[in-house]
Amino acid sequence: MLTREQALxxxxxxxxxxGHELGKPELAQADEQTRLFGETxxxxxxxxxxxxxxxxxxxxxxxxxxxxxxxxxxxxxxxSPFRRAGLLAEYVVEITRN
Amino acid sequence: xxxxxxxxxxSAKPALAGSWGVVNFGELDALVVRAREFLRxxxxxxxxxFGLIGEHGPASTAWLLVLAEAGHFVxxxxxxxxxxxxxxxxxxxxxxxxxxxxxxxxxxxxxEPSAHPxxxxxxxQGAAGLILFSSGTSGVPKAMVxxxxxxxxxxxxxxxxxxxxxxxxxxxxIGGLNTLxxxxxxxxxxxxxxxxxxxxxxxxxxxxRVAVLPASPTFLNLLLASGEVExxxxxxxxxxxxxxxxxxxxxxxxxxAAFPRARFIQTFGTSETGITRTESPDPGSTFLRFDDPGLExxxxxxxxxxxxxxxxxGYLNASNERFTDDGWFRTGDKVxxxxxxxxxxxxRMGEMINVGGxxxxxxxxxxVILGVPGVIDCRVRGEAHPxxxxxxxxxxxxxxxxxxxxxxxxxxxxxxxxxRHKAPTRVNFVAAVSGERLKKTR
Numbered sequence: 001m002l003t004r005e006q007a008l009x010x011x012x013x014x015x016x017x018x019g020h021e022l023g024k025p026e027l028a029q030a031d032e033q034t035r036l037f038g039e040t041x042x043x044x045x046x047x048x049x050x051x052x053x054x055x056x057x058x059x060x061x062x063x064x065x066x067x068x069x070x071x072x073x074x075x076x077x078x079x080s081p082f083r084r085a086g087l088l089a090e091y092v093v094e095i096t097r098n
Numbered sequence: 099x100x101x102x103x104x105x106x107x108x109s110a111k112p113a114l115a116g117s118w119g120v121v122n123f124g125e126l127d128a129l130v131v132r133a134r135e136f137l138r139x140x141x142x143x144x145x146x147x148f149g150l151i152g153e154h155g156p157a158s159t160a161w162l163l164v165l166a167e168a169g170h171f172v173x174x175x176x177x178x179x180x181x182x183x184x185x186x187x188x189x190x191x192x193x194x195x196x197x198x199x200x201x202x203x204x205x206x207x208x209x210e211p212s213a214h215p216x217x218x219x220x221x222x223q224g225a226a227g228l229i230l231f232s233s234g235t236s237g238v239p240k241a242m243v244x245x246x247x248x249x250x251x252x253x254x255x256x257x258x259x260x261x262x263x264x265x266x267x268x269x270x271x272i273g274g275l276n277t278l279x280x281x282x283x284x285x286x287x288x289x290x291x292x293x294x295x296x297x298x299x300x301x302x303x304x305x306x307r308v309a310v311l312p313a314s315p316t317f318l319n320l321l322l323a324s325g326e327v328e329x330x331x332x333x334x335x336x337x338x339x340x341x342x343x344x345x346x347x348x349x350x351x352x353x354x355a356a357f358p359r360a361r362f363i364q365t366f367g368t369s370e371t372g373i374t375r376t377e378s379p380d381p382g383s384t385f386l387r388f389d390d391p392g393l394e395x396x397x398x399x400x401x402x403x404x405x406x407x408x409x410x411x412g413y414l415n416a417s418n419e420r421f422t423d424d425g426w427f428r429t430g431d432k433v434x435x436x437x438x439x440x441x442x443x444x445x446r447m448g449e450m451i452n453v454g455g456x457x458x459x460x461x462x463x464x465x466v467i468l469g470v471p472g473v474i475d476c477r478v479r480g481e482a483h484p485x486x487x488x489x490x491x492x493x494x495x496x497x498x499x500x501x502x503x504x505x506x507x508x509x510x511x512x513x514x515x516x517x518r519h520k521a522p523t524r525v526n527f528v529a530a531v532s533g534e535r536l537k538k539t540r
Contacts, residue, residue: 017502017506020506021506021509021510022513044518045454045485045486046453046454046486046489046518046519046521046523049483049485049486049489049523050509050521050523050524052485052523053489053524053525054505070483070484070485071484072484074484075484075485082485
Protein backbone atom coordinates (compact mmCIF):
# COMPACT_ATOMS: atom_id res chain seq x y z
CA MET A 1 0.00 0.00 0.00
CA LEU A 2 1.30 3.41 -0.95
CA THR A 3 0.50 6.91 0.24
CA ARG A 4 -0.25 9.59 -2.34
CA GLU A 5 3.14 11.18 -1.64
CA GLN A 6 5.00 7.89 -2.09
CA ALA A 7 3.13 7.17 -5.33
CA LEU A 8 3.87 10.68 -6.63
CA UNK A 9 7.57 10.26 -5.85
CA UNK A 10 7.59 6.97 -7.81
CA UNK A 11 5.87 8.62 -10.78
CA UNK A 12 8.15 11.68 -10.78
CA UNK A 13 11.32 9.60 -10.34
CA UNK A 14 10.29 7.43 -13.27
CA UNK A 15 9.40 10.46 -15.39
CA UNK A 16 12.86 11.90 -14.73
CA UNK A 17 14.56 8.59 -15.64
CA UNK A 18 12.51 8.26 -18.82
CA GLY A 19 13.22 11.90 -19.67
CA HIS A 20 16.92 11.14 -19.38
CA GLU A 21 16.51 8.10 -21.65
CA LEU A 22 14.43 10.03 -24.22
CA GLY A 23 16.62 13.14 -24.22
CA LYS A 24 13.93 15.25 -22.54
CA PRO A 25 15.79 16.65 -19.51
CA GLU A 26 12.86 18.95 -18.68
CA LEU A 27 11.04 15.90 -17.30
CA ALA A 28 13.44 15.95 -14.33
CA GLN A 29 11.54 19.08 -13.22
CA ALA A 30 8.13 17.44 -13.55
CA ASP A 31 5.58 17.98 -10.79
CA GLU A 32 2.06 16.78 -10.18
CA GLN A 33 0.65 19.29 -12.68
CA THR A 34 2.85 17.99 -15.51
CA ARG A 35 0.72 16.90 -18.43
CA LEU A 36 1.51 13.37 -19.53
CA PHE A 37 -0.69 12.95 -22.55
CA GLY A 38 -2.64 15.12 -24.94
CA GLU A 39 -1.71 18.31 -26.93
CA THR A 40 1.31 20.09 -25.28
CA UNK A 41 2.19 16.93 -23.30
CA UNK A 42 5.68 15.73 -22.59
CA UNK A 43 5.17 12.22 -23.95
CA UNK A 44 3.75 10.77 -27.13
CA UNK A 45 1.59 7.65 -27.00
CA UNK A 46 4.53 5.25 -27.14
CA UNK A 47 6.34 7.27 -24.47
CA UNK A 48 3.27 7.04 -22.27
CA UNK A 49 2.98 3.26 -22.81
CA UNK A 50 6.67 2.99 -21.87
CA UNK A 51 6.14 5.09 -18.72
CA UNK A 52 3.22 2.89 -17.70
CA UNK A 53 5.18 -0.34 -18.25
CA UNK A 54 8.11 0.97 -16.20
CA UNK A 55 5.79 2.18 -13.44
CA UNK A 56 4.17 -1.23 -13.21
CA UNK A 57 7.63 -2.66 -12.59
CA UNK A 58 8.40 0.08 -10.02
CA UNK A 59 5.15 -0.74 -8.19
CA UNK A 60 6.03 -4.42 -8.17
CA UNK A 61 9.41 -3.63 -6.64
CA UNK A 62 7.92 -1.22 -4.07
CA UNK A 63 4.88 -3.24 -2.97
CA UNK A 64 5.29 -6.77 -4.34
CA UNK A 65 1.98 -6.31 -6.19
CA UNK A 66 1.60 -7.06 -9.88
CA UNK A 67 -0.75 -4.43 -11.28
CA UNK A 68 -2.01 -3.38 -14.69
CA UNK A 69 -2.25 0.39 -14.91
CA UNK A 70 -3.57 0.65 -18.44
CA UNK A 71 -6.69 -1.40 -18.98
CA UNK A 72 -10.22 -0.79 -20.15
CA UNK A 73 -11.24 0.28 -16.65
CA UNK A 74 -8.63 3.04 -16.62
CA UNK A 75 -9.38 4.06 -20.20
CA UNK A 76 -13.12 4.40 -19.66
CA UNK A 77 -12.87 6.85 -16.77
CA UNK A 78 -14.30 10.31 -17.30
CA UNK A 79 -11.05 11.86 -16.11
CA SER A 80 -8.17 9.89 -17.54
CA PRO A 81 -5.58 8.99 -14.89
CA PHE A 82 -2.93 9.47 -17.57
CA ARG A 83 -3.65 13.17 -18.06
CA ARG A 84 -1.38 14.55 -15.32
CA ALA A 85 1.34 13.13 -13.05
CA GLY A 86 -0.74 13.84 -9.94
CA LEU A 87 -3.80 12.01 -11.31
CA LEU A 88 -1.63 9.05 -12.20
CA ALA A 89 -0.20 8.97 -8.66
CA GLU A 90 -3.74 8.94 -7.25
CA TYR A 91 -4.65 6.12 -9.57
CA VAL A 92 -1.59 4.16 -8.39
CA VAL A 93 -2.73 4.60 -4.77
CA GLU A 94 -6.20 3.42 -5.71
CA ILE A 95 -5.21 0.22 -7.47
CA THR A 96 -2.56 -0.76 -4.92
CA ARG A 97 -5.01 -0.31 -2.05
CA ASN A 98 -6.36 -3.86 -2.14
CA UNK B 99 23.90 -43.78 -57.86
CA UNK B 100 21.60 -44.68 -54.99
CA UNK B 101 22.65 -44.15 -51.38
CA UNK B 102 23.01 -47.82 -50.53
CA UNK B 103 25.13 -48.49 -53.64
CA UNK B 104 27.43 -45.68 -52.59
CA UNK B 105 28.12 -47.40 -49.26
CA UNK B 106 30.11 -50.09 -51.10
CA UNK B 107 32.12 -47.52 -53.00
CA UNK B 108 32.90 -45.53 -49.82
CA SER B 109 33.52 -48.70 -47.79
CA ALA B 110 36.67 -47.74 -45.84
CA LYS B 111 35.69 -44.10 -45.28
CA PRO B 112 34.34 -43.09 -41.86
CA ALA B 113 30.58 -42.56 -42.02
CA LEU B 114 29.25 -41.75 -38.55
CA ALA B 115 31.01 -40.69 -35.35
CA GLY B 116 29.49 -40.31 -31.90
CA SER B 117 30.14 -41.01 -28.25
CA TRP B 118 30.04 -44.72 -29.20
CA GLY B 119 32.96 -44.45 -31.63
CA VAL B 120 33.38 -44.23 -35.39
CA VAL B 121 31.61 -46.48 -37.90
CA ASN B 122 32.78 -46.61 -41.51
CA PHE B 123 30.59 -47.07 -44.58
CA GLY B 124 31.46 -50.78 -44.79
CA GLU B 125 30.33 -51.35 -41.20
CA LEU B 126 27.22 -49.29 -41.82
CA ASP B 127 26.50 -51.45 -44.85
CA ALA B 128 26.83 -54.57 -42.66
CA LEU B 129 24.18 -53.12 -40.34
CA VAL B 130 21.97 -52.50 -43.37
CA VAL B 131 22.36 -56.18 -44.37
CA ARG B 132 21.40 -57.31 -40.84
CA ALA B 133 18.40 -54.97 -40.69
CA ARG B 134 17.27 -56.22 -44.09
CA GLU B 135 17.38 -59.81 -42.78
CA PHE B 136 15.37 -58.86 -39.66
CA LEU B 137 12.79 -57.21 -41.87
CA ARG B 138 12.57 -60.25 -44.14
CA UNK B 139 11.84 -62.45 -41.12
CA UNK B 140 8.80 -60.33 -40.24
CA UNK B 141 7.26 -61.74 -43.43
CA UNK B 142 5.28 -58.58 -44.16
CA UNK B 143 3.22 -59.01 -47.28
CA UNK B 144 2.32 -55.35 -47.75
CA UNK B 145 3.66 -51.86 -47.03
CA UNK B 146 3.55 -51.35 -43.27
CA UNK B 147 3.85 -48.33 -40.94
CA PHE B 148 6.87 -48.30 -38.59
CA GLY B 149 7.77 -46.02 -35.72
CA LEU B 150 11.58 -45.72 -35.67
CA ILE B 151 12.55 -44.48 -32.23
CA GLY B 152 16.04 -43.24 -31.57
CA GLU B 153 18.59 -40.52 -32.17
CA HIS B 154 21.08 -40.18 -35.06
CA GLY B 155 23.31 -43.24 -35.21
CA PRO B 156 24.35 -46.25 -37.29
CA ALA B 157 21.39 -48.47 -36.34
CA SER B 158 18.70 -45.82 -36.87
CA THR B 159 20.31 -44.82 -40.19
CA ALA B 160 20.44 -48.45 -41.39
CA TRP B 161 16.77 -49.01 -40.55
CA LEU B 162 15.63 -45.77 -42.16
CA LEU B 163 17.23 -46.78 -45.45
CA VAL B 164 16.12 -50.42 -45.28
CA LEU B 165 12.50 -49.45 -44.67
CA ALA B 166 12.66 -46.99 -47.56
CA GLU B 167 14.17 -49.60 -49.84
CA ALA B 168 11.42 -52.11 -48.97
CA GLY B 169 8.63 -49.59 -49.61
CA HIS B 170 7.38 -49.21 -46.04
CA PHE B 171 6.17 -46.13 -44.14
CA VAL B 172 8.53 -44.87 -41.47
CA UNK B 173 8.17 -42.17 -38.82
CA UNK B 174 11.50 -41.31 -37.16
CA UNK B 175 10.84 -40.31 -33.53
CA UNK B 176 13.51 -38.72 -31.37
CA UNK B 177 13.71 -36.60 -28.26
CA UNK B 178 10.99 -36.44 -25.66
CA UNK B 179 9.34 -39.86 -25.40
CA UNK B 180 6.20 -38.32 -23.88
CA UNK B 181 5.04 -37.40 -27.38
CA UNK B 182 5.75 -40.78 -28.96
CA UNK B 183 2.56 -42.72 -28.05
CA UNK B 184 0.28 -40.08 -29.58
CA UNK B 185 2.38 -39.96 -32.75
CA UNK B 186 2.51 -43.76 -33.06
CA UNK B 187 -1.27 -43.85 -32.69
CA UNK B 188 -1.69 -41.08 -35.25
CA UNK B 189 0.17 -43.03 -37.93
CA UNK B 190 -1.30 -46.34 -36.71
CA UNK B 191 2.21 -47.84 -36.55
CA UNK B 192 2.12 -51.64 -36.77
CA UNK B 193 5.72 -52.08 -35.66
CA UNK B 194 8.01 -50.12 -33.37
CA UNK B 195 11.77 -50.27 -33.73
CA UNK B 196 13.78 -48.80 -30.86
CA UNK B 197 17.40 -48.15 -31.66
CA UNK B 198 20.56 -47.80 -29.61
CA UNK B 199 23.59 -46.54 -31.53
CA UNK B 200 24.60 -50.02 -32.72
CA UNK B 201 21.63 -52.28 -31.92
CA UNK B 202 17.84 -52.39 -32.06
CA UNK B 203 14.71 -54.10 -30.80
CA UNK B 204 11.44 -54.69 -32.66
CA UNK B 205 7.99 -54.68 -31.08
CA UNK B 206 4.66 -55.40 -32.73
CA UNK B 207 2.12 -52.69 -31.91
CA UNK B 208 -1.17 -53.29 -33.75
CA UNK B 209 -2.32 -55.87 -36.29
CA GLU B 210 -4.36 -53.75 -38.62
CA PRO B 211 -2.66 -51.56 -41.22
CA SER B 212 -3.70 -47.96 -41.47
CA ALA B 213 -6.57 -47.40 -43.88
CA HIS B 214 -5.56 -43.80 -44.50
CA PRO B 215 -6.06 -42.86 -48.17
CA UNK B 216 -2.61 -41.26 -48.31
CA UNK B 217 -0.98 -44.55 -47.39
CA UNK B 218 -3.23 -46.32 -49.89
CA UNK B 219 -2.12 -43.94 -52.62
CA UNK B 220 1.57 -44.50 -51.91
CA UNK B 221 0.98 -48.28 -51.73
CA UNK B 222 -0.56 -48.14 -55.18
CA GLN B 223 2.46 -46.25 -56.48
CA GLY B 224 4.78 -48.73 -54.75
CA ALA B 225 6.44 -45.81 -52.96
CA ALA B 226 7.78 -45.79 -49.41
CA GLY B 227 6.60 -43.02 -47.12
CA LEU B 228 8.56 -40.81 -44.75
CA ILE B 229 6.41 -39.36 -41.98
CA LEU B 230 7.55 -36.24 -40.17
CA PHE B 231 5.72 -34.20 -37.56
CA SER B 232 5.44 -30.47 -37.22
CA SER B 233 4.01 -28.57 -34.30
CA GLY B 234 0.54 -27.58 -35.44
CA THR B 235 -0.84 -24.18 -34.51
CA SER B 236 -3.24 -25.82 -32.05
CA GLY B 237 -0.46 -27.77 -30.34
CA VAL B 238 -1.49 -31.09 -31.92
CA PRO B 239 1.39 -32.32 -34.10
CA LYS B 240 0.64 -32.54 -37.80
CA ALA B 241 1.79 -35.75 -39.51
CA MET B 242 3.21 -35.08 -42.96
CA VAL B 243 3.77 -37.90 -45.41
CA UNK B 244 6.48 -37.63 -48.01
CA UNK B 245 7.14 -39.82 -51.03
CA UNK B 246 10.43 -41.20 -49.65
CA UNK B 247 12.01 -42.48 -52.92
CA UNK B 248 11.38 -39.08 -54.50
CA UNK B 249 13.18 -37.38 -51.61
CA UNK B 250 16.10 -39.84 -51.70
CA UNK B 251 16.49 -39.33 -55.44
CA UNK B 252 17.41 -35.68 -54.84
CA UNK B 253 20.67 -36.81 -53.19
CA UNK B 254 21.76 -38.98 -56.11
CA UNK B 255 23.63 -36.19 -57.88
CA UNK B 256 25.74 -35.28 -54.81
CA UNK B 257 29.48 -35.09 -55.38
CA UNK B 258 31.91 -36.83 -53.07
CA UNK B 259 33.20 -34.65 -50.24
CA UNK B 260 35.82 -35.05 -47.53
CA UNK B 261 34.47 -32.39 -45.21
CA UNK B 262 33.15 -33.75 -41.88
CA UNK B 263 29.68 -32.47 -41.03
CA UNK B 264 28.04 -31.99 -37.65
CA UNK B 265 24.51 -33.28 -36.98
CA UNK B 266 22.85 -30.63 -34.85
CA UNK B 267 19.21 -31.08 -35.78
CA UNK B 268 17.58 -34.35 -34.78
CA UNK B 269 16.84 -37.59 -36.58
CA UNK B 270 13.14 -36.65 -36.61
CA UNK B 271 13.62 -33.23 -38.22
CA ILE B 272 13.66 -32.51 -41.96
CA GLY B 273 16.85 -30.47 -41.45
CA GLY B 274 18.54 -33.25 -39.47
CA LEU B 275 17.56 -35.87 -42.06
CA ASN B 276 18.77 -33.60 -44.85
CA THR B 277 22.15 -33.32 -43.12
CA LEU B 278 22.29 -37.11 -42.65
CA UNK B 279 21.27 -38.03 -46.20
CA UNK B 280 23.49 -35.34 -47.71
CA UNK B 281 26.58 -36.51 -45.82
CA UNK B 282 25.90 -40.18 -46.60
CA UNK B 283 25.52 -39.37 -50.30
CA UNK B 284 28.75 -37.36 -50.29
CA UNK B 285 30.68 -39.98 -48.35
CA UNK B 286 31.55 -37.48 -45.64
CA UNK B 287 31.77 -38.15 -41.93
CA UNK B 288 28.68 -37.17 -39.96
CA UNK B 289 29.63 -36.24 -36.40
CA UNK B 290 26.90 -36.67 -33.80
CA UNK B 291 27.51 -34.65 -30.61
CA UNK B 292 26.70 -36.22 -27.22
CA UNK B 293 24.10 -33.48 -26.76
CA UNK B 294 23.10 -30.21 -28.40
CA UNK B 295 24.61 -28.16 -25.58
CA UNK B 296 27.29 -25.73 -26.85
CA UNK B 297 30.03 -27.50 -24.82
CA UNK B 298 29.21 -30.89 -26.40
CA UNK B 299 28.98 -29.46 -29.88
CA UNK B 300 32.26 -27.53 -29.53
CA UNK B 301 34.01 -30.66 -28.20
CA UNK B 302 32.69 -32.75 -31.11
CA UNK B 303 33.86 -30.15 -33.65
CA UNK B 304 37.34 -30.03 -32.12
CA UNK B 305 37.70 -33.84 -31.78
CA UNK B 306 36.63 -34.72 -35.32
CA ARG B 307 37.87 -31.57 -37.09
CA VAL B 308 34.33 -30.79 -38.28
CA ALA B 309 34.28 -28.50 -41.32
CA VAL B 310 30.56 -28.01 -41.89
CA LEU B 311 28.19 -26.88 -39.16
CA PRO B 312 24.53 -26.65 -40.12
CA ALA B 313 22.90 -24.65 -37.33
CA SER B 314 20.23 -22.15 -36.41
CA PRO B 315 20.81 -18.51 -35.43
CA THR B 316 19.52 -19.34 -31.95
CA PHE B 317 22.12 -22.07 -31.49
CA LEU B 318 24.94 -19.95 -32.92
CA ASN B 319 24.04 -17.12 -30.55
CA LEU B 320 24.07 -19.57 -27.65
CA LEU B 321 27.45 -20.91 -28.79
CA LEU B 322 28.96 -17.40 -28.76
CA ALA B 323 27.41 -16.59 -25.39
CA SER B 324 28.62 -19.85 -23.83
CA GLY B 325 32.31 -18.97 -24.15
CA GLU B 326 32.98 -22.42 -25.64
CA VAL B 327 34.39 -20.83 -28.81
CA GLU B 328 37.45 -19.69 -26.83
CA UNK B 329 37.76 -22.98 -24.95
CA UNK B 330 38.04 -25.26 -28.02
CA UNK B 331 39.94 -25.36 -31.27
CA UNK B 332 37.17 -24.73 -33.78
CA UNK B 333 39.53 -23.67 -36.58
CA UNK B 334 38.45 -26.64 -38.73
CA UNK B 335 35.08 -24.98 -39.45
CA UNK B 336 34.89 -23.92 -43.10
CA UNK B 337 31.16 -23.59 -43.68
CA UNK B 338 28.48 -22.60 -41.21
CA UNK B 339 24.96 -22.79 -42.53
CA UNK B 340 22.00 -21.28 -40.80
CA UNK B 341 18.28 -21.53 -41.35
CA UNK B 342 14.87 -22.25 -39.77
CA UNK B 343 14.51 -18.67 -38.48
CA UNK B 344 15.60 -15.14 -39.42
CA UNK B 345 19.27 -14.29 -38.86
CA UNK B 346 19.69 -11.05 -36.91
CA UNK B 347 22.27 -8.98 -38.80
CA UNK B 348 24.03 -8.02 -35.57
CA UNK B 349 24.50 -11.71 -34.78
CA UNK B 350 25.87 -12.44 -38.26
CA UNK B 351 28.51 -9.73 -37.75
CA UNK B 352 29.56 -11.15 -34.40
CA UNK B 353 29.74 -14.65 -35.90
CA UNK B 354 31.94 -13.47 -38.76
CA ALA B 355 34.29 -11.92 -36.23
CA ALA B 356 34.37 -15.10 -34.13
CA PHE B 357 34.85 -17.44 -37.13
CA PRO B 358 36.86 -15.38 -39.63
CA ARG B 359 37.78 -18.44 -41.75
CA ALA B 360 34.24 -19.78 -42.14
CA ARG B 361 31.80 -19.03 -44.93
CA PHE B 362 28.25 -18.35 -43.79
CA ILE B 363 25.50 -19.74 -45.97
CA GLN B 364 21.82 -19.33 -45.41
CA THR B 365 19.66 -22.40 -46.01
CA PHE B 366 15.95 -22.52 -46.34
CA GLY B 367 13.53 -25.32 -45.93
CA THR B 368 10.11 -26.31 -44.75
CA SER B 369 8.95 -29.75 -43.70
CA GLU B 370 6.33 -29.49 -46.43
CA THR B 371 8.61 -28.65 -49.34
CA GLY B 372 11.98 -30.02 -48.23
CA ILE B 373 15.32 -28.28 -47.81
CA THR B 374 16.15 -25.98 -50.68
CA ARG B 375 19.53 -25.16 -52.14
CA THR B 376 20.24 -21.46 -51.76
CA GLU B 377 23.13 -19.10 -52.26
CA SER B 378 24.02 -15.93 -50.43
CA PRO B 379 24.87 -13.18 -52.92
CA ASP B 380 26.88 -11.38 -50.25
CA PRO B 381 28.11 -13.39 -47.26
CA GLY B 382 27.64 -10.38 -45.02
CA SER B 383 23.99 -9.98 -45.87
CA THR B 384 20.96 -11.88 -44.75
CA PHE B 385 19.48 -11.92 -48.28
CA LEU B 386 19.41 -15.25 -50.09
CA ARG B 387 18.71 -16.53 -53.56
CA PHE B 388 17.09 -19.88 -54.37
CA ASP B 389 19.40 -22.02 -56.47
CA ASP B 390 17.40 -25.19 -56.95
CA PRO B 391 16.12 -26.48 -60.28
CA GLY B 392 13.47 -28.49 -58.41
CA LEU B 393 11.90 -25.43 -56.84
CA GLU B 394 9.64 -22.62 -58.01
CA UNK B 395 8.93 -19.64 -55.80
CA UNK B 396 6.89 -16.46 -55.79
CA UNK B 397 5.82 -13.80 -53.33
CA UNK B 398 2.12 -13.17 -52.85
CA UNK B 399 1.10 -10.31 -50.53
CA UNK B 400 4.57 -10.40 -48.88
CA UNK B 401 4.20 -14.15 -48.21
CA UNK B 402 6.61 -16.66 -49.72
CA UNK B 403 4.96 -19.39 -51.80
CA UNK B 404 6.90 -22.49 -52.88
CA UNK B 405 6.28 -25.36 -55.25
CA UNK B 406 8.89 -28.10 -55.14
CA UNK B 407 9.59 -31.53 -56.54
CA UNK B 408 10.04 -32.91 -53.03
CA UNK B 409 6.94 -31.53 -51.41
CA UNK B 410 4.86 -33.78 -49.19
CA UNK B 411 2.11 -36.03 -50.50
CA GLY B 412 -0.16 -34.65 -47.77
CA TYR B 413 -1.05 -34.65 -44.09
CA LEU B 414 -2.52 -37.59 -42.18
CA ASN B 415 -4.47 -35.43 -39.76
CA ALA B 416 -4.82 -31.99 -41.29
CA SER B 417 -6.36 -30.49 -44.36
CA ASN B 418 -4.18 -29.41 -47.26
CA GLU B 419 -5.42 -25.84 -46.93
CA ARG B 420 -1.88 -24.44 -46.95
CA PHE B 421 -1.52 -25.84 -50.48
CA THR B 422 -3.31 -24.25 -53.42
CA ASP B 423 -5.12 -26.40 -55.97
CA ASP B 424 -2.23 -25.98 -58.38
CA GLY B 425 0.32 -27.18 -55.82
CA TRP B 426 1.75 -24.00 -54.30
CA PHE B 427 2.62 -24.15 -50.60
CA ARG B 428 1.93 -21.00 -48.61
CA THR B 429 4.95 -20.97 -46.24
CA GLY B 430 3.56 -18.38 -43.83
CA ASP B 431 6.94 -16.66 -44.01
CA LYS B 432 6.88 -12.92 -44.54
CA VAL B 433 9.64 -11.92 -46.94
CA UNK B 434 11.15 -8.82 -48.46
CA UNK B 435 12.41 -8.78 -52.06
CA UNK B 436 15.94 -7.59 -52.71
CA UNK B 437 17.88 -6.87 -55.90
CA UNK B 438 18.61 -9.55 -58.53
CA UNK B 439 16.05 -12.10 -57.47
CA UNK B 440 17.13 -12.20 -53.84
CA UNK B 441 14.87 -12.19 -50.83
CA UNK B 442 15.08 -11.95 -47.09
CA UNK B 443 13.00 -13.80 -44.49
CA UNK B 444 11.48 -11.27 -42.10
CA UNK B 445 9.57 -13.65 -39.85
CA ARG B 446 6.22 -15.36 -39.67
CA MET B 447 3.15 -13.67 -41.17
CA GLY B 448 1.27 -13.97 -37.87
CA GLU B 449 4.10 -12.42 -35.86
CA MET B 450 3.64 -8.94 -37.23
CA ILE B 451 3.11 -6.41 -34.45
CA ASN B 452 0.86 -3.41 -35.04
CA VAL B 453 1.52 -0.41 -32.79
CA GLY B 454 -1.14 2.18 -33.38
CA GLY B 455 -1.28 1.32 -37.09
CA UNK B 456 2.51 1.18 -37.55
CA UNK B 457 3.85 -2.28 -38.18
CA UNK B 458 7.00 -4.18 -37.38
CA UNK B 459 8.44 -7.69 -37.26
CA UNK B 460 10.02 -9.09 -34.06
CA UNK B 461 13.21 -10.15 -35.84
CA UNK B 462 14.33 -6.61 -36.68
CA UNK B 463 14.03 -5.55 -33.05
CA UNK B 464 15.70 -8.73 -31.79
CA UNK B 465 18.64 -8.05 -34.07
CA VAL B 466 19.26 -4.67 -32.43
CA ILE B 467 18.77 -5.94 -28.88
CA LEU B 468 21.17 -8.87 -29.41
CA GLY B 469 23.83 -6.32 -30.28
CA VAL B 470 23.56 -4.59 -26.88
CA PRO B 471 26.39 -5.63 -24.52
CA GLY B 472 25.18 -7.90 -21.72
CA VAL B 473 22.27 -9.41 -23.67
CA ILE B 474 22.59 -13.16 -24.18
CA ASP B 475 19.29 -13.83 -25.89
CA CYS B 476 15.88 -12.26 -26.37
CA ARG B 477 12.42 -12.74 -27.85
CA VAL B 478 10.24 -9.88 -29.02
CA ARG B 479 6.46 -10.16 -29.21
CA GLY B 480 3.37 -8.03 -29.38
CA GLU B 481 1.03 -7.62 -26.44
CA ALA B 482 -2.43 -6.10 -26.49
CA HIS B 483 -2.51 -2.56 -25.10
CA PRO B 484 -5.52 -0.29 -24.64
CA UNK B 485 -3.59 2.82 -25.69
CA UNK B 486 -1.89 1.65 -28.89
CA UNK B 487 -3.69 -1.56 -29.85
CA UNK B 488 -0.52 -3.57 -29.44
CA UNK B 489 2.78 -2.77 -27.83
CA UNK B 490 6.27 -4.21 -28.25
CA UNK B 491 7.41 -6.43 -25.37
CA UNK B 492 10.80 -8.10 -25.05
CA UNK B 493 11.91 -10.98 -22.84
CA UNK B 494 15.63 -10.60 -22.24
CA UNK B 495 18.20 -13.05 -20.91
CA UNK B 496 20.96 -11.00 -19.28
CA UNK B 497 21.98 -12.64 -16.00
CA UNK B 498 24.87 -10.32 -15.14
CA UNK B 499 23.30 -7.01 -16.04
CA UNK B 500 22.16 -4.00 -14.01
CA UNK B 501 18.55 -4.35 -15.13
CA UNK B 502 17.59 -0.69 -14.83
CA UNK B 503 20.59 0.44 -16.88
CA UNK B 504 20.23 -2.30 -19.47
CA UNK B 505 16.54 -1.57 -19.95
CA UNK B 506 17.36 2.03 -20.84
CA UNK B 507 20.35 0.99 -22.96
CA UNK B 508 18.47 -1.45 -25.14
CA UNK B 509 15.55 0.90 -25.66
CA UNK B 510 17.96 3.67 -26.56
CA UNK B 511 19.71 1.37 -29.04
CA UNK B 512 16.34 0.56 -30.64
CA UNK B 513 15.36 4.24 -30.85
CA UNK B 514 18.69 5.06 -32.49
CA UNK B 515 18.54 2.28 -35.08
CA UNK B 516 14.84 1.77 -35.72
CA UNK B 517 11.65 3.72 -36.19
CA ARG B 518 10.33 5.02 -32.90
CA HIS B 519 7.34 2.67 -32.61
CA LYS B 520 9.65 -0.36 -32.74
CA ALA B 521 11.34 0.24 -29.38
CA PRO B 522 10.03 -2.11 -26.69
CA THR B 523 7.90 -0.44 -24.07
CA ARG B 524 8.12 -3.35 -21.66
CA VAL B 525 11.34 -5.20 -20.87
CA ASN B 526 11.03 -8.45 -18.92
CA PHE B 527 14.17 -10.03 -17.52
CA VAL B 528 13.88 -13.79 -17.72
CA ALA B 529 16.16 -16.78 -16.98
CA ALA B 530 15.66 -18.33 -20.42
CA VAL B 531 13.63 -17.83 -23.55
CA SER B 532 11.83 -20.74 -25.11
CA GLY B 533 12.05 -22.19 -28.58
CA GLU B 534 13.57 -20.87 -31.74
CA ARG B 535 13.50 -17.17 -32.34
CA LEU B 536 11.14 -17.74 -35.23
CA LYS B 537 8.05 -19.32 -33.79
CA LYS B 538 7.37 -21.98 -36.33
CA THR B 539 3.81 -22.99 -36.89
CA ARG B 540 4.36 -25.02 -39.98
